[in-house]
Amino acid sequence: MKKTIQTLVLTLLIATSLGWLPVSPGTSVGGGAHANQPPHPSASDSVSSLPMARPFIALTDYTSVNTTSQEYVRFKNWVDRAVFQNNPGYAYTSADAVIMYAITGNAAYITHAITAAEALVVEAEGAIAQGQTPPVSADSYLEAWWYIEQIALAYDYGYDRLTPQQRTRWTSYMQQTVYNIWNPASAAWGGNPHPWTGWAINDAGNNYFFGHVKTTMYVALALESQVWIDFLRTNKFPLITSYYADIPGGGTREGTGYGTAIGSLFDDFRLWKASTGENLAALTPHTQETLDYWIHATVPTLDRFAPIGDQSRVSNPEIFDYQRNLMLNGVALSAGTPQASRGVWWLEQIDLQQNSQGFTLRPTLLTVADSAVAPTALAYHATGTGDFFARSSWNEDALWMAVKAGPLDQSHAHSDQGSFTLSKGDWLTVTSNIWSHSGLQGNLYGDFNTAVHNVLRFTRNGTVINQNNSVSSLTHSTQNGVTTVAATLTNAYSSNASAVQSWTRQFTFNAQNQTLRVVDACQVAANVSTVFQVHVPLQPVQESNGSIRAGNLVIVPGAGTTVAIVSMPTVDADFLRGWRIDITKSNGCSYDVLLAVQSPPTLTEHSYLPMVLR
Template sequence: MQTEAVYPGDRRLRAAVSLRFLALVLALLVLSCGGGSGSTEQAPTSAACLLVDEASGCHEANFRPTHPRISIDAERLSMLQAKAGRLPDGSLGAPTNDENWQVIYPYLKSQARLTQGYDYGLEAWHFALAHVVTREEEFADRAIHFADRMVANLTSDPIDPSSDSPPCVARYPADLPPTDFANPGRCLSAGQYLYAHYYVKNVALVYDWLHDRLTPEQKESYRAYMRAAVDRIWNNRVDGGWALDDPANNYHYGYLAATMLQVLATWGEDEASVRNWNFIMRDKWPHIVGYLNGDGRGGYWHEGTHYGRKSKLDLVEVLLWLRDASVGRRLDLFKAPGFTYAEEAARFQLYSTQPDVFSKRGQHGYRGSPYDAANNPPTLLQVGDLASHAQGAMTSLDVSLMTMLSDGLSGRPAGASAQYWLREHSAGVLRSRRSRIHEFLFDDPSRGSQDFRSETVLPTFTASAHWFHSRSDWTADATAVSFFSASGPQIASHQHRDQNSFVVWHKGWQAADLNSWSGSGLADDTAVHNTLLLNGQGQRTPILDPRFSANDPGYGRIAAVHASTAVPGLRAVIGDAAAAYGVPEDFGRKVRRTLQRFDRLLVHYRHIVVVGDSVVTSNGAADKITYAVHSRGEFAPLDPRTFVSAAPCGESMFSGPDCIDAMQGGRMVHTTVVPANPVLRPVTGFSGRSSPAIDGFGLELDVSGLAVVMLNAMTFTDRSSAALPIVEAVDNDAGFAGARVDHDGAALLVLLRADASAGPVESMRFTVTATGPHALLISGLVTGRYRITQPDGSGIDDIAVGSDGLLSATVNAGGQISVTRTQ
């Protein structure tokens, strides 16, 4: 590999690299630590090790000199054989009760006896794993046969006859079963090497796990295959080199996985392994860490749920490979100082799982009715792209991710929480036999677990620079709110044009994105998300050309987050998405912004959500601002400012004419407070770019002006409930717009500046005639310390207001309340 080569990037990296972390944790020391060799085939000319501990310095974290190395060390092999009821020599021991092994062993046994007609999705490494555990010959024979067929299809042919065609590198064999990543004849390089690492994986794991069963000629041919694949991924690309320098892109992690497989499989046996290791550590890993510690912090991924999950799966598995291949598992980046992404990813996954996971228990049944995992799995939060499934279903890939995170984080709180989720709340996820093979490799039922469903273990609130999540509790009946406003990097259309948008779950998607299909050429439009349109137009496409991306004024951001200490369960977020609206200039090299301000205040308290929008335009004209909220159920009017929508039949998004489950679903009551006399219109028939019509319903509100404020309240109940909230404006003489919401035993007051162009103030007063305690959230105050004087003359002193201008407290209403800055 030519480590000095400069590859064209597809976007500019905006995240700063953590120099301290790289220096202490991931600094590459070339020629300083000796590398072991377990073979005489071909010794490396140089070796490398990593600093993994600040106090001890270089641990000489060399890779083990003997095979197997990748995923299989003595500790894991012992665990696998114990789960399978096997003794160290592979013979039968105690009966097994491992559910995955009970499914996959007889399945692989029957497939190994075939010579043709294999089931879809079978891979060489599946058989190799079965041999490692059982030592049964037929598994080894079938694994080597599959790998031999792949290696035999290494080719110098191009993909097609055109003069500028990329090289094919290797074709997927015609006599092997089609898989998720390849049909017979598909080139390894197809789709810009998207699935190249799966080709390499099947050869690398057979080479590593069954090394003592291969002839010298087979070993050399396997090494040549892996070497050629990795070399072609990084060098002399004639297909544009998509995502070679983009650590936020799922392709990049496929490239990383392919390279690490070659390195670990052939360490000490191929000079290319050391060159590739040094190349990754010097040229790629620092930028990956920069993204994870920067724009990726918090577990969020800019490509959305589907593509982001693929990146996380590849990344976490690479980290496990490195740990397990190192002597004494000393190269354990899960525990490296300053590297917290794995823990953040585990927590993000727990928060992303919607409340229905607590009631969908697989074989345990669903609230007295049979549970249908195939048609109504637990729901995963929609973030940007969520390819091709309208429900946002949780899949076996989510189980695989949590299984690996539980492994890597074993002994840590995040790992214990992941393990509890796996043991107690993943039974409702439909698992294929193939997915069980991967889960079996990394799952260990004996790992410690901890129930995360309490504020002391996992609070019901979290936030990052791009994402805010709050839920009322850790039960199936919770109201869960997620809010997004993300800056770069932008990846094609995988990150939807949905800045300052939100979704709300209460026994179904009540406020929902109407589209969750793949963003590549389909509907990522602002119009199907819960945010604003400007003169009928949505948010712009960011500047993706890396030559001019520095001219992009940004996109969205979380400007402030507030979790009230005075009022448990009261949370607020302010998103700033003004820069997301604009028009291209200078042939797309610049952007002219069309909004000066778009601050969205979202307040969540129990089963109440209040959204306040402050908008100032840049056009010098009374532009039309359209507020939009969408639901899976049709909006029905109760009065001119109040509409009701109910999620159809339980937790399923699109249930069809019949109910999938017995639950009645949830209901949203949506009320506009400001403007006082709104003209609301239900809308249907949505469609996106190059996409079919999108099911679902919308409610839109138009307001025109240079500076606009809107205030809308939503409450959530069971679908069968006839109860309606009390929603009313709050009187004041201080230039504030306010809403009072009384719902389901909770009362909430929210006030923000009535003039979107006005600045913060040091005092204000308002009147609430209703009596009793109310949760209070005020936005638009000057930084300082404040006193609240209640109607009975009593006061609440020394309330801190930070630079976000937010104040929260519990007040006793029933008259005039004043808020005054004291210092």
């Protein structure tokens, strides 16, 4: 790649003034398993050079937009509100003004962006002068990309409009930000040490990591920095590639809340591909498979999705702009594939037909080249995340099921190994986390752990035994419209192996009969008791035949069981609604529970103990 003498000299001068020199290519920055691996294979044999002149950050994915389209008009109005009316909307970023400059050539946009970027740098310099950390470092540099994107784009597209002093100051700030991200122990501002934890700098599955990579990409491209380009190719791109090669089926292990941030990684891929020609998304099937993952994770009414893990925006998992943008980026990266065609179908069919917020409009400028093709598969197993989805049809009135059994290794993941969810028109049974205020109930570190999911709850001497980081497994088969799922879940309790010695769970999903049968078998220590949990949105009532009805869901708890009903708001004020049905047995550790939609099955072979309300 071309490296001008002026840029190299400037980099060295700034590095010297800051008391550090950028690391040499191949040198570890922040450590990790891939820190000293050779350059990424694709870096030398398939990468196009950067342009010979600025801008180096390519915005061609956006500039090819049809300027008569509704998407462009909405985006332009959003930006013009900030540029010409001095009335920016919520979460506005001047990076959008640079895109408008690239599309129109109107100097007012780049002038606005330069002014905004200068203000960000001045704000940071003020904090640094007082020995404080600038806003870019807040929350473990989570949103550093938001600040640096604005500065880098204004620097690259407005380079000739900047004074030499501005270039020096902006470069210094961008360089120090990236250095601090990857060197947490030696992070500094203004010569003053400001170390931080280094959260997720080597965890390619964590949403923080996506932003760290984006920040570095912008700095590497804007400054035409071979040092940071080599760092990405040598240290971070191999980490991304190897990690997602081990996530077959797409999705993320953070779930569908925080895991929606995978769309940010797809945005990283697009940025790098447009600017360098290097297609990171093509190195694994993960991007394409994530399109199918989200299609199957969406319930038949096409307005909500499986609530897996912590829910970050709202607790109730309604399809929002973030999910649309994830799919728009994924479709753009997967053009010409069957997955892209199914992704276009999803975009055309979901209830949310256009983004609702101005700050999310940018991806709507992307060109969708593929034609919509409806999915046909009724079951989908994402083995890398352990998520399994099945439905009776692709009609809106279909019965839909989700089961969880796989790796558990992310902080935003939940203690939900062995859990199930049912939906038909609305939630029939689902984690009570979606009715919590926080959206965080049920993770490994929360107060309620397994108590908010449709799992077996194991209790030892009155204390709930929590699940732990582990890998559970799942197999499935479908015959004559009946899908059978067998989950081996013993490992989820490996930290308490003497208490929970084994646990398997079999699901039989009968599409024609509209039923789900759940059969548990387990072995536990003598002082361990079990509870079969079913969480429902409506208050359950006991029928005369012993079954339990909650709205359109009928639950047959099986022989020799006792049933208790728990109102979740009485458990904790964080829960706004919801009920939990606790099914227990006086002895043994096996359950055979049938869940049916609307009408109960024949119950002649069952006997029941009384229902207890509490």
